[in-house]
Amino acid sequence: MTDQSKYHHGNLKEALVQAGLDxxxxxxxxALTLRACAVGAGVSHTAPKNHxxxxxxxxxxxxxxxxxxxxxxMQTGLSPDASRxxxxxxxMGGYVDFARQNPGLxxxxxxxxxxxxxxxxxxxxxGRCFAxxxxxxxxxxxxxxxxxxxxxxxxxxxxxMVHGFAQLSASGRLDKGDMKNLEIFDVFPQFQYRD
Amino acid sequence: MTDQSKYHHGNLKEALVQAGLDxxxxxxxxALTLRACAVGAGVSHTAPKNHxxxxxxxxxxxxxxxxxxxxxxMQTGLSPDASRxxxxxxxMGGYVDFARQNPGLxxxxxxxxxxxxxxxxxxxxxGRCFAxxxxxxxxxxxxxxxxxxxxxxxxxxxxxMVHGFAQLSASGRLDKGDMKNLEIFDVFPQFQYRD
DNA sequence: GGATAATATTTACAGTGTAAATATAAACTG
DNA sequence: CAGTTTATATTTACACTGTAAATATTATCC
Numbered sequence: 001m002t003d004q005s006k007y008h009h010g011n012l013k014e015a016l017v018q019a020g021l022d023x024x025x026x027x028x029x030x031a032l033t034l035r036a037c038a039v040g041a042g043v044s045h046t047a048p049k050n051h052x053x054x055x056x057x058x059x060x061x062x063x064x065x066x067x068x069x070x071x072x073x074m075q076t077g078l079s080p081d082a083s084r085x086x087x088x089x090x091x092m093g094g095y096v097d098f099a100r101q102n103p104g105l106x107x108x109x110x111x112x113x114x115x116x117x118x119x120x121x122x123x124x125x126x127g128r129c130f131a132x133x134x135x136x137x138x139x140x141x142x143x144x145x146x147x148x149x150x151x152x153x154x155x156x157x158x159x160x161m162v163h164g165f166a167q168l169s170a171s172g173r174l175d176k177g178d179m180k181n182l183e184i185f186d187v188f189p190q191f192q193y194r195d
Numbered sequence: 196m197t198d199q200s201k202y203h204h205g206n207l208k209e210a211l212v213q214a215g216l217d218x219x220x221x222x223x224x225x226a227l228t229l230r231a232c233a234v235g236a237g238v239s240h241t242a243p244k245n246h247x248x249x250x251x252x253x254x255x256x257x258x259x260x261x262x263x264x265x266x267x268x269m270q271t272g273l274s275p276d277a278s279r280x281x282x283x284x285x286x287m288g289g290y291v292d293f294a295r296q297n298p299g300l301x302x303x304x305x306x307x308x309x310x311x312x313x314x315x316x317x318x319x320x321x322g323r324c325f326a327x328x329x330x331x332x333x334x335x336x337x338x339x340x341x342x343x344x345x346x347x348x349x350x351x352x353x354x355x356m357v358h359g360f361a362q363l364s365a366s367g368r369l370d371k372g373d374m375k376n377l378e379i380f381d382v383f384p385q386f387q388y389r390d
Numbered sequence: 391g392g393a394t395a396a397t398a399t400t401t402a403c404a405g406t407g408t409a410a411a412t413a414t415a416a417a418c419t420g
Numbered sequence: 421c422a423g424t425t426t427a428t429a430t431t432t433a434c435a436c437t438g439t440a441a442a443t444a445t446t447a448t449c450c
Contacts, residue, residue: 028308029308030308103307104308107306107307107308110362110366110368111302111366112298112302112365112366112367113223113224113225113298113299113302117366117367126368127371130368142385142386149373152373152374153381153382156360156363156369156374156377157356157360157382157383159359160355160356160357160359160360160363160382161352161355161356161359162355162359163359163362163363164354164355164356164357164358164359164360164362165351165355165359167305167358167359168351168354168355168358170307171306171312172307172312172313173305173321173325176318176322178344178347179347182348182351187348187352187355188352190337191337
């Protein structure tokens with residue numbers, strides 16, 4: 001079934017996403033074209049249409065895989081019984097590292113102009129990524145009010161902070177002067193948590 | 196000098212940027228092509244090369260203008276002697292509104308893959324935009340330490356927060372469930388300032 | 391007023407995404 | 421098993437994109 005000379009590829013959908021990730025890693029977002037993915041998977045340039053419809057569909061699938069990898073990155077090196085403080089460290093640090101090490105993929109993941117923002121798979125994996133951040137934001141002491149949605153607002157603030165820092169860093173907006181060598185835990189170390 | 200039938204345009208650089216902004220506003224980032232800008236300015240599709248070199252150069256100029264407009268948006272409706280609290284309200288709210296109302300331009304402004312991140316004009320106007328946020332972050336009470344760079348770290352946190360929320364909102368990542376109608380001042384109302 | 395530089399056009403070309411028609415292989419049905 | 425239908429992939433064609441080279445026009449400078 002892994003015969004190279006088959007007319008049908010067998011697992012083209014996966015192969016195209018994988019080829020896309022390789023291209024992103026090696027040549028950047030500008031080189032991520034439909035035809036290049038097809039070449040990488042060893043098929044004609046119109047084959048992707050059967051599986052993804054059009055370029056935006058393929059891009060969305062690659063972005064969804066990006067969220068999946070980001071979620072994994074935020075959880076690597078964690079024993080199952082790690083403390084919440086350790087989980088938080090891994091999640092926030094992992095988010096920023098991911099953005100810096102995969103600038104093209106990260107840009108694609110938050111690019112409504114290249115992806116279908118309502119793609120179910122994309123939304124699902126983005127939601128799982130958010131869930132990890134929600135977990136580690138638990139216990140944050142910052143909202144003195146007793147509003148019923150205090151937890152949700154703390155979660156969104158957490159995501160906004162981490163994502164904003166990651167994007168500003170990855171897009172080179174923090175490369176000037178004293179900001180150059182600041183890490184996220186230099187910037188957000190003062191929040192207190194009930195860990 | 197405003198004769199339409201001149202061989203030399205006279206102010207093509209400005210006209211191309213303006214055409215680009217119009218295209219972004221009316222048709223979105225996907226339609227922002229070098230040729231479309233040229234058509235909008237009424238010149239041949241190779242004329243932009245003389246002023247911007249290539250596509251990335253034109254994109255960078257449009258992004259720089261975007262930062263300029265963002266800075267203006269953050270300061271609109273402010274009397275010269277407005278309180279810092281009012282300035283802060285205008286700056287943070289304006290940042291988010293700008294991202295929502297100009298999603299294509301906002302995406303371009305933070306897209307290192309489409310622009311030249313080291314473009315001097317781009318960096319200058321991005322710096323001015325950051326300066327406005329630095330101004331309104333003054334007096335923020337959150338860092339109990341007396342580290343020498345406490346102010347800088349507070350400024351970066353402020354920018355990260357506002358930018359992260361703006362981007363998550365503009366890219367549709369906050370459109371699900373309870374998050375849908377949250378505004379930035381619902382999420383970040385609890386910080387205290389020495390105003 | 392004539393040389394030089396700046397600015398814009400024409401033409402050409404390789405690369406892109408998409409659509410239509412066609413070919414091949416798998417899956418289903420009797 | 422044979423025949424049909426469906427899924428998958430290819431070929432071909434086309435309009436559109438950015439870039440480069442050669443050329444044309446106008447402004448600038450001495």
